[in-house]
Amino acid sequence: MARTIIPFGPQHPVLPEPVHLDLVVEDEKVVEARPSIGFVHRGLEKLVEKKDYVEFVYVAERICGICSFIHGQTYCQAIEAIMDIPVPPRAHYLRTVWGELSRIHSHLLWLGLMADGMGFESLFMHSWRVREQVLNVIEATTGGRVIFGSCKIGGVRRDIDADGVKHVLAELETIERDMREITKVFINDNSVKKRLSGVGTLSRQEAHDLGCVGPVLRASGVAQDMRQLGYAAYPELEMEPVTRTDGDSYARCAVRCDELFQSVSLIRQALARIPAGEIAVKVNGNPKGEVIMRTEQPRGEVVYCLKANGGRNLQRFRVRTPTFANIPAMLKLLQGCDLADVPVLVLTIDPCISCTER
Amino acid sequence: MKPDQTLEIIALADLVEKARVVQAQGGRLVQICATALPSEFELTYSFDFGGRLASFRVQVPRDHPRVPSIGSVYACAFLYENEMHDLFNLSVEGMTVDFHGKLYNTAIKYAFGETKAPPAKPQPAAAAAQPN
Numbered sequence: 001m002a003r004t005i006i007p008f009g010p011q012h013p014v015l016p017e018p019v020h021l022d023l024v025v026e027d028e029k030v031v032e033a034r035p036s037i038g039f040v041h042r043g044l045e046k047l048v049e050k051k052d053y054v055e056f057v058y059v060a061e062r063i064c065g066i067c068s069f070i071h072g073q074t075y076c077q078a079i080e081a082i083m084d085i086p087v088p089p090r091a092h093y094l095r096t097v098w099g100e101l102s103r104i105h106s107h108l109l110w111l112g113l114m115a116d117g118m119g120f121e122s123l124f125m126h127s128w129r130v131r132e133q134v135l136n137v138i139e140a141t142t143g144g145r146v147i148f149g150s151c152k153i154g155g156v157r158r159d160i161d162a163d164g165v166k167h168v169l170a171e172l173e174t175i176e177r178d179m180r181e182i183t184k185v186f187i188n189d190n191s192v193k194k195r196l197s198g199v200g201t202l203s204r205q206e207a208h209d210l211g212c213v214g215p216v217l218r219a220s221g222v223a224q225d226m227r228q229l230g231y232a233a234y235p236e237l238e239m240e241p242v243t244r245t246d247g248d249s250y251a252r253c254a255v256r257c258d259e260l261f262q263s264v265s266l267i268r269q270a271l272a273r274i275p276a277g278e279i280a281v282k283v284n285g286n287p288k289g290e291v292i293m294r295t296e297q298p299r300g301e302v303v304y305c306l307k308a309n310g311g312r313n314l315q316r317f318r319v320r321t322p323t324f325a326n327i328p329a330m331l332k333l334l335q336g337c338d339l340a341d342v343p344v345l346v347l348t349i350d351p352c353i354s355c356t357e358r
Numbered sequence: 359m360k361p362d363q364t365l366e367i368i369a370l371a372d373l374v375e376k377a378r379v380v381q382a383q384g385g386r387l388v389q390i391c392a393t394a395l396p397s398e399f400e401l402t403y404s405f406d407f408g409g410r411l412a413s414f415r416v417q418v419p420r421d422h423p424r425v426p427s428i429g430s431v432y433a434c435a436f437l438y439e440n441e442m443h444d445l446f447n448l449s450v451e452g453m454t455v456d457f458h459g460k461l462y463n464t465a466i467k468y469a470f471g472e473t474k475a476p477p478a479k480p481q482p483a484a485a486a487a488q489p490n
């Protein structure tokens with residue numbers, strides 16, 4: 001049968017950011033997908049040669065516009081590990097609260113994009129309506145909606161006072177109620193089920209062998225979540241990884257839906273147990289040594305490799321983003337799929353090209 | 359928080375065999391990090407064992423920047439290896455999927471291969487203050 005190459009992207013209605021795939025098709029079946037990235041590669045890793053290690057927190061936060069806070073947090077944690085900085089417990093809790101708010105708004109963004117990709121426009125709009133409420137809470141507590149600017153080496157810049165805590169908890173009630181309405185549709189609606197069930201199935205073994213991370217890995221039955229490594233306030237909170245075993249697009253959607261409520265629970269626990277005290281310590285000197293720091297972003301494990309030789313500039317700064325780790329799985333899912341399923345399968349890994357093009 | 363991780367320096371010739379051993383033990387490939395040093399490239403291969411991170415490092419001389427692919431052991435390694443080629447100009451021999459330098463469409467070829475940042479462009483003379 002004759003083969004045709006269909007270009008998919010870099011500009012495509014289901015792609016909020018540029019990535020290109022050459023889809024090799026036979027009739028309506030995709031037999032191979034060849035990716036091409038780097039359209040907006042910014043070389044941020046190279047910028048450590050010019051930016052002071054303290055100033056670089058701002059750059060780390062700007063790697064991504066969705067999980068910006070966790071990027072800054074991971075960078076700070078890596079420097080703190082190298083320099084052995086004792087971060088105050090209150091700062092750990094505040095980082096946890098903002099990290100989980102980031103996860104909620106990221107998952108709601110994805111749910112909206114997936115609904116849009118399926119042509120379910122009202123569901124898309126409701127998902128993003130609730131996301132706005134989350135962004136309002138973030139703005140009220142940090143002053144920013146996209147870039148929080150709240151994390152710094154040694155702690156955090158802002159505190160949440162008692163009134164702020166009450167406000168967050170009250171808003172969470174509304175947000176949780178609205179999310180229940182939306183997720184009910186994602187989980188129970190027949191058209192959503194038909195569109196996602198059995199599409200792009202990844203077995204547990206395949207997910208492991210392909211190096212998958214985050215909801216993609218957990219939807220295939222692997223209970224791995226970097227929050228269990230014990231950073232921030234997570235060791236003191238109750239949390240179990242959300243998993244599904246079917247490994248298809250519906251399972252990945254269900255994992256993200258459940259993680260919304262897991263994040264709400266974590267925020268409530270953190271705000272109930274947040275200790276009083278300082279929110280930051282003073283940092284002196286320059287880092288010397290190296291460390292690999294891993295945290296759980298909404299899309300999965302992010303890896304920061306830092307190497308410092310005692311100067312103001314780091315010797316090496318490398319970020320392995322969750323989307324980068326999930327690209328081999330996406331290519332595997334595309335092999336043999338129907339051409340009409342390509343948008344769903346691309347969206348199903350929740351690709352963040354901004355992160356990948358760090 | 360000090361992460362639970364180890365780092366072992368291994369010979370370049372032992373890399374693929376080491377990957378095989380790690381894979382047999384159930385290690386998940388977490389990342390491959392290349393670092394350009396003045397006299398060599400430093401490659402760090404990290405694997406996860408249920409939360410514990412084990413890294414193996416090889417050194418690749420600059421005058422012979424060739425490294426064997428671990429793609430035959432870890433299918434997902436091709437992305438990291440193509441990245442090493444496109445950003446560092448490292449030749450990875452035996453890649454399972456080779457994009458021939460087309461994975462990253464960067465404006466500067468092999469931008470990460472040098473250790474020093476390119477000199478900053480001269481700034482234009484300061485313009486007169488603009489009214490708000």
